[in-house]
Amino acid sequence: MTDTERPGEDSGPVRFMTQHIALDYVVRVSPLAERFGEQLRSGRIVGQRCSSCGLVYVPMRAFCPMCTVAMGEEDELELADRGIVTSFTVLTPIQYHGQKERDDYALASILLEGADGTVGQQRLTGMPLDQIRMGMRVEAVWAPPEERASAAGERGYGFGNAIEAWRPTGAPDAPTAEFAAHVL
């Protein structure tokens, strides 16, 4: 965006006026996200199995989008805090207004053991950015219990700040067949 040109300076006619508009929104945590967040604070990742199709989702959600069947407490199950990197990208963060990221970082989709859906946009840590591979086995780096404040984001994906990042376990990579169907 062009900077504001002040009249009186020798910069020609005014072409742009900068107008920063700030709007405040209060996004309430849904009861389900609150429940998921409670479990995260206790160090548990809880997913759900759809009673109709049997697919396991994590984080929890109110309904299976494939079957359009409601999912509730009776469908819950605990998942391991380990999984496979199914896809990733290394980002150079664009410095837009409000951007807090500065250095290059990696985001990955992770297929947790026992889950059928991946969790996206997860941070990776503990290794050089140029050595990340699809199929890498990772485990959660949990924040200290007293710092796991927020519940899952209001859109229901992610782990809030309960899990800081995922680090390689050192175990051999998963074969392609195990994650090829989960590129998301």
Place this chain on the structure above:
Amino acid sequence: MAERCAVVGVGQTHHTKVRDDVSLAGLLREAGHRALEDAEMSWRDIDAVVIGTAPDSFEGVMMPELYLADALGAAGKPILRVHTAGSVGGSTAVVASHLVQSGVRERVLTLAFEKQSEGDTTWALGGGRSGGVGAGGYFAPHIRAYISRSKAPEYVGWMVAVKDRRNALKNPYAHLKLPDIDLEMVRDSPMVWEPVRRLESCPASDGACAMVLTDEAGGDAASKPPAWVHGTAVRSELGQFPGRDPVNPRGGRDCAADVYRQAGITNPIEDVDVVECYVPFSWYEPMWMENLGFAGPGEGWRLTEDGETEIGGTLPVNPSGGVLSSNPIGASGMLRFAEAAMQVRGTAGEHQVDGVRTAVGHAYGGAAQYFAMWVLRDTKP
């Protein structure tokens, strides 16, 4: 049954990084005026307006049809605003064609736009929050997956980047003009979202596109040959679910199958003369060649490598320069649809492909989950 629908006028702005000489209304009016001139009609002749644009936060104008009503000659008329993420330019044209094909309206003006210089796109793409990864950051893993699956050589991405920018040199409206572009320049450009390099990525542009759609009587009365609509389709699929394939999404395949069926296309690579498809990152050309049925799974990159997608090839793709050369996000889908119309009508000037009878326009958006397509021909369906 559906009425026939004709494209009788096409207009667009000179897409560029910053249009500081026009307001948002002025930008649209420029495109609209050109489309009406092309159609030899006036604002008064229009009986409905359909606009489309990407999220309101891109310009900070909520529901812009309200502000734009005056500029678009819509006072006293119906106006709709379509919003289907990146495919919006295409789905807007589809909604406009529905108004004609249903017999509800006779002469519809449809416009799509983005004035990205009046906002901060990356901020908006990030939902107004920190940590926004941009479109490239989202699609990069899918591109990696395609390259891994197909074993395509890495220069395929560079080839598309070069082809589209060289085509853009023949398009007076295109934004990026890189006369010296070559494979090495693309290869050496910085990596932005690994594995996508800067020169393999689309620009951010200010721009607008407009078309005039009429019923059969309007098409017959047009002094310039119209492009006739032979099929339109839209498909949406869930953006994330276990086992989803975002690399060759079913929504795209179903959308293509639907529109080909309507148009009687049974062998796409033979039956279609030119494709304007939505390629914002160069690898999407081979990916869409497969998704749209022009090549088998894992084979799309061969069409690029063999030069078949060049203007002189078997299936020219994006002779206009495509999204890689001009990307006013909300307008980009409609530009694909409009360029397809120009090819059929023979009005594409220097980037005209010879002997076009059948053209396909394509747009996609969201998590590669929204698709819009149309098929145009120089004869009536």
Place this chain on the structure above:
Amino acid sequence: MRDVAIVSFARTRAHAGVRETEAQLLFPVVAGAIEQSGIPRKEIGFTCSGSADYLAGASFAFVGNLEATGAWPPISESHVEMDGAWALYEAWVRLQHGDVDSALVYSSGICTRGDMREVLCLQNDPYYLMPLWADHVSLAALQARALLDTGTVTEADLAEVAARSRRAAPGNPDAQVSGDVTAASMAAEPYVVSPLRTGDCAPLADAAAAVVLVAGDRAREVCERPAWIRGIDHRIEPHYPGLRDLTTSESTRLAARHAGAGDAPVEVAEVTAAFSHEELILREALELGDTVEVNPSGGALAGHAVMVSGLVRIGEAFRQIHDHGRRRTLGHATSGPCLQQNLVCVLEGDG
């Protein structure tokens, strides 16, 4: 034109401060409308929705709502960044083609996340009007003042509309506010922006709603008493309040004419009036005489879910035919400051 009917309508109660996500709000409403319609989900030929990113406070917010539709396998679907009433219009147009016979329409909005008196300022011309931060309540007050200045309407008339709307609402379990209030008590409320008092301004609410449309005889197969869309049209006026006669609603008059509203008497009209003076302007534009029952649901004044209210009015007009045996009703939706854009839908039951 092909005959198209509304065969089902489902909505959440209007209330402020919902905690669910928009998709969670929509899921049971969409499921409910589909179940009541008698049309299997997979048979639905087209889906269209209405919502606004600026209510959600996030770009592309509507994308998450797709989950409530079960969009797998992929569906033929579109979206307008407008009140769901316009999504219904688009679906009605689509059904005219003849290749598909049913459509799902839904709409949602959690407007209480933000301050609408700030957010809706962004609907104004970004160069000349928006920097004034002329919010929609103040603009409505200008219109109310203009109306009062004609001498044909008094503040007591406004209070009567406010009171009547709240008294009607107890009959509607989905209304947000209701009560046995009098015009006198409404007239004693403080001004929000003169001449509009608290009772004159609709309480803002969060909601979701859905309808199913079916074309042709199939509508009679699945629904005992479908509400046929006899006419539907929408028009817009110039944007700048100074260019318009704010005391009338010309676009409503035009839309009503093109929808054939005047072709036969209407028994019930559900109009989207978020301010009491708007109802009076709309009554005049729609030529609603004293025999027409206006907003038996309580209308928007009993709970206004931005982006959903218009679709809800049409749904309530459907209920009057489907549940209460009425013959001919009307639903109205509006968008923009001071009733800038208006949609009229005329419904009829068989027999």
